[in-house]
Amino acid sequence: MSVTKRVGFNFFKPYTKVEGEDPIVINLARLFEEVRKRYLEARTEGLDQEYKHVYRFNDEPARLANVSIDYDTQFYHLVFERLDYVLPNRTTLHGESKAVELEDDEYIGHDVSVLYDPENHILMIQRNRSSLGPTAIEGCLRTLLQQFEVADSFEMALITDNSAKRRALNQSSYRKIQLKVTGSKADGIIERLWGKAPSGLDVVEISLSSGLKKVDEIDNEFSKEILEEFVNDDEVTSLRIRSREDDESTVEAIDLIDHKFQCFAGFKIDDDRQINPISVFDRMVYLYSNEENGMRNKILRV
Structure with a gap:
């Protein structure tokens, strides 16, 4: 049995601020490229089995699971995971409920994808009810920017549609x-x-x-x-x-009230009952950059 899940996306601009000055847009490509290379080196050479950036949000563990780049578009793809320690139940329509069994150091992971356009400094963020939201992603990027000594302050501003x-x-x-x-x-x-x-x-x-x-x-x-x-x-x-x-x-x-740019897409959930992050990113690239109705052109026209 397959079902279709409707997924929404919002858009943000990344800013940093020096004390006494107005906020300025920050290019995150340098940070993402450095993290991408470190992740790739750790995976291919096996130098560090604990290479993924882990942080805490609302007293729950979360992590930046993967960073990659689409060489055709030069967009970065980031996958964040909320690591849920509370176990769901499994059951049939009329059967008894049983908790999913995991080891003490295992979690239920909830993925969310982020597209970053380094030319226009735009973040496109997937919205899932059970996954990390923009505030949690902002917190992760802030710690990374400080860790790599790129910037001390960081915030993401929701891109609004004045038209x-x-x-x-x-x-x-x-x-x-x-x-x-x-x-x-x-x-x-x-x-x-x-x-x-x-x-x-x-x-x-x-x-x-x-x-x-x-x-x-x-x-x-x-x-x-x-x-x-x-x-x-x-x-x-x-x-x-x-x-x-x-x-x-x-x-x-x-x-018409919050004026936020947003778009939606439907994804079929088949036998594995998950939305593949690669499929999500492919759809994000299309929604963002297609020449006829892409969100990039709508945002840049404002």
């Missing part, structure tokens, strides 16, 4: 609209539907979706009316859409 509102209102077809409102705006939505708002109501979430066929879409005029009504309201805490710019473009996600 989100304009682009959202100029889409040709809308596939999904997700809305989250609070306060009097939430009361107003419920009053429209039921004539009155119940006491104790704080948040209302609405999700509108088209059919699954490529030609399916939510009415264009209706979609734009929703966006125009809610996009500038302080009581709207989340407003996201999935839409197409034109008939030939792919469906993309646009966040």
Whole structure:
């Protein structure tokens, strides 16, 4: 049996700061190349069996499992692992649950991939619920930069889409609209539907979706009316859409509140029940750099 898992990606710029000066973009290629060479030397010559960089985040062990470079694109591929000591159960649909058995020094590893573009200084980070997030990855890179004496300070800034509102209102077809409102705006939505708002109501979430066929879409005029009504309201805490710019473009996600650049991809999970990091990176390269709808071009245009 195979299932499809939807995976999201966010984009960041790496910065360092010297005391008394404004933050500046830092090129991480020197660091990644040094770490890559050390990992490669340790694996091929067997000089050090404990060569992987291990650190702790939220009192759990984590590590930079691998660093490689795609020579065609010159993008770096980093694989981070969260090492989970809490064991999951295994079972059948109607069977008894049993804990997975591991040795005392073994862990359950949760992979996450990172693409780094050294020319434009952009990090593309895979988002998994059970894996390391951007804050943990930022902490790892900070310790490495200090260890290799490249920089003392380091932070990753989320790349935001200042054109989100304009682009959202100029889409040709809308596939999904997700809305989250609070306060009097939430009361107003419920009053429209039921004539009155119940006491104790704080948040209302609405999700509108088209059919699954490529030609399916939510009415264009209706979609734009929703966006125009809610996009500038302080009581709207989340407003996201999935839409197409034109008939030939792919469906993309646009966040009208946080304005963060993001994209998504579906991965089939087959017999091994894992998403191969190489497959993830290959898809990341395409999503990031394809000439028609690649995220690189969208980010650089802002």
